[in-house]
Amino acid sequence: DAMVIQNPRYQVTQFGKPVTLSCSQTLNHNVMYWYQQKSSQAPKLLFHYYDKDFNNEADTPDNFQSRRPNTSFCFLDIRSPGLGDAAMYLCATSRDRVGGGYSNQPQHFGDGTRLSIL
Amino acid sequence: AQKVTQAQTEISVVEKEDVTLDCVYETRDTTYYLFWYKQPPSGELVFLIRRNSFDEQNEISGRYSWNFQKSTSSFNFTITASQVVDSAVYFCALSSNNAGNMLTFGGGTRLMVKP
Numbered sequence: 001d002a003m004v005i006q007n008p009r010y011q012v013t014q015f016g017k018p019v020t021l022s023c024s025q026t027l028n029h030n031v032m033y034w035y036q037q038k039s040s041q042a043p044k045l046l047f048h049y050y051d052k053d054f055n056n057e058a059d060t061p062d063n064f065q066s067r068r069p070n071t072s073f074c075f076l077d078i079r080s081p082g083l084g085d086a087a088m089y090l091c092a093t094s095r096d097r098v099g100g101g102y103s104n105q106p107q108h109f110g111d112g113t114r115l116s117i118l
Numbered sequence: 119a120q121k122v123t124q125a126q127t128e129i130s131v132v133e134k135e136d137v138t139l140d141c142v143y144e145t146r147d148t149t150y151y152l153f154w155y156k157q158p159p160s161g162e163l164v165f166l167i168r169r170n171s172f173d174e175q176n177e178i179s180g181r182y183s184w185n186f187q188k189s190t191s192s193f194n195f196t197i198t199a200s201q202v203v204d205s206a207v208y209f210c211a212l213s214s215n216n217a218g219n220m221l222t223f224g225g226g227t228r229l230m231v232k233p
Contacts, residue, residue: 040226040228041225041226042209042223042224042225042226043163043209043223045220045221048220088161090161090162090163092163102219103150103151103213103214103215103217103219103220104151104168104170104213106153106165106168107163107165107221108165109155109162109163109164109165110162111160111161111162112161112162114161
């Protein structure tokens with residue numbers, strides 16, 4: 001089945017130690033998103049890629065970076081994780097539509113990576 | 119600015135009861151899209167439905183139905199004869215081209231269905 005796969009499912013890192021979360025997709029979608037979701041809250045968009053074009057949300061901390069080496073893969077790098085970065089990180093994909101724009105396209109989410117900071 | 123409000127933070131029902139999850143939205147755009155997602159305890163968000171702003175037809179899919187009313191800016195979701203497997207957090211979301219194509223989520227409603 002075509003899907004969005006996130007690895008690992010659970011990640012534990014130390015305060016200040018860089019960590020990378022990965023996401024892959026077999027849907028061949030143009031758009032890939034990274035969300036942060038804290039307990040009992042809605043997902044919060046960090047950034048997204050439209051093909052290779054990177055779009056950062058205004059309030060995403062500089063500590064968070066992303067790479068998309070090809071259509072299938074996208075990585076979230078947290079350079080110096082703090083205790084406040086402990087959360088579930090969700091990757092999602094969507095396709096664009098004929099004529100441009102992708103706001104009407106449903107997003108397909110992975111299972112998420114739950115990040116803990118020691 | 120866009121906004122989605124899910125006033126019910128938590129609902130608890132007994133199996134086989136019907137339950138309605140409310141969603142009220144705000145947008146200045148005339149063309150927009152509304153979504154419902156389900157997030158079970160396992161964590162992934164599952165897409166349930168999309169509705170275009172120019173299509174107010176209500177929709178039914180099995181035990182699920184959606185009532186879209188532009189006059190009240192609402193997009194409510196009803197589960198008929200609820201089951202334990204329906205227990206999850208449900209998010210209503212809004213997007214539009216003029217708002218950068220991004221989803222604006224409501225705060226979510228946690229539904230607990232007890233046997």
